[in-house]
Amino acid sequence: MMIKLCVLALLASGCAKTESSDLLTTGIYADVSARSTGTGTTTVAATLYVGNPGNLNFVELTGDDQLIASYGGQHKVMSQIELLNIVSHSAQFPTDADGAAFEIALERSVDGGAPMSTVTLPARFTVAPVPATASRAAALTVTWSPAASADPMAWRATGPCIADAQGGITGDPGTMMIAAGTFVKRQGQNIADTCMVSITVTRSRAGVLDTHYGKGGSAVGIQERTVMVTSAP
Numbered sequence: 033m034m035i036k037l038c039v040l041a042l043l044a045s046g047c048a049k050t051e052s053s054d055l056l057t058t059g060i061y062a063d064v065s066a067r068s069t070g071t072g073t074t075t076v077a078a079t080l081y082v083g084n085p086g087n088l089n090f091v092e093l094t095g096d097d098q099l100i101a102s103y104g105g106q107h108k109v110m111s112q113i114e115l116l117n118i119v120s121h122s123a124q125f126p127t128d129a130d131g132a133a134f135e136i137a138l139e140r141s142v143d144g145g146a147p148m149s150t151v152t153l154p155a156r157f158t159v160a161p162v163p164a165t166a167s168r169a170a171a172l173t174v175t176w177s178p179a180a181s182a183d184p185m186a187w188r189a190t191g192p193c194i195a196d197a198q199g200g201i202t203g204d205p206g207t208m209m210i211a212a213g214t215f216v217k218r219q220g221q222n223i224a225d226t227c228m229v230s231i232t233v234t235r236s237r238a239g240v241l242d243t244h245y246g247k248g249g250s251a252v253g254i255q256e257r258t259v260m261v262t263s264a265p
Contacts, residue, residue: 047118051094053142056246057140057246061080062081062149063080064077064250066132066151068128068156070255074125076136079119079121080138090119095141096141097139098138098139103125103135110136129153129156131152133151135148136150136251146245152239154236154237155183155235155255157235159259167265168265169212179207183237185200185204185234186201186233187199187210189231191227191228192228194218195215195216195218197215225265229262235256
């Protein structure tokens with residue numbers, strides 16, 4: 033979400049980035065995650081901010097500072113990706129197993145870094161196909177299995193002709209109904225009446241963020257599945 037905000041901000045006044053050599057770990061906020069989309073792999077990601085993430089000031093790792101992601105005896109230096117002033121880090125592992133646990137360590141010599149953040153994947157699931165075309169004036173049912181997990185679930189929908197929509201799912205019932213009228217045509221010129229919409233269902237599990245990040249942050253493991261539907265009036 034913060035990166036999406038930064039892309040919007042870049043169109044206006046721009047984000048900022050700061051070299052890690054100018055910071056202690058006590059001044060850093062961290063978002064770390066492990067995300068699987070059902071392809072048999074997991075992407076471990078981290079985004080570091082200077083202080084409040086709402087300031088959209090990203091940390092660029094310099095010198096001997098590095099993020100290390102680990103799983104099952106494998107240790108990978110996370111790649112640093114920069115787009116203008118947006119800085120993120122990622123590594124990929126060939127597993128999406130239920131309960132797979134990943135460690136993310138910020139290693140540096142200026143201080144002790146943040147050596148132990150952990151995120152664990154919740155259980156895998158499969159979303160059943162939805163109708164090829166769905167009217168925005170009618171309800172749409174989405175189902176998945178297995179269900180009845182203890183982990184929180186949510187959904188979101190995006191597409192070029194609709195306003196973004198999202199919501200929580202109470203419990204894990206294995207089915208949800210997106211009410212008629214939830215999808216609303218996006219405002220603006222030259223917006224098509226019909227388009228492909230992605231509906232993503234997520235199951236998430238809170239992880240443990242290393243307390244050495246002095247400004248706090250978040251850690252989460254996510255299983256997400258996406259189905260496509262043509263949204264029509």
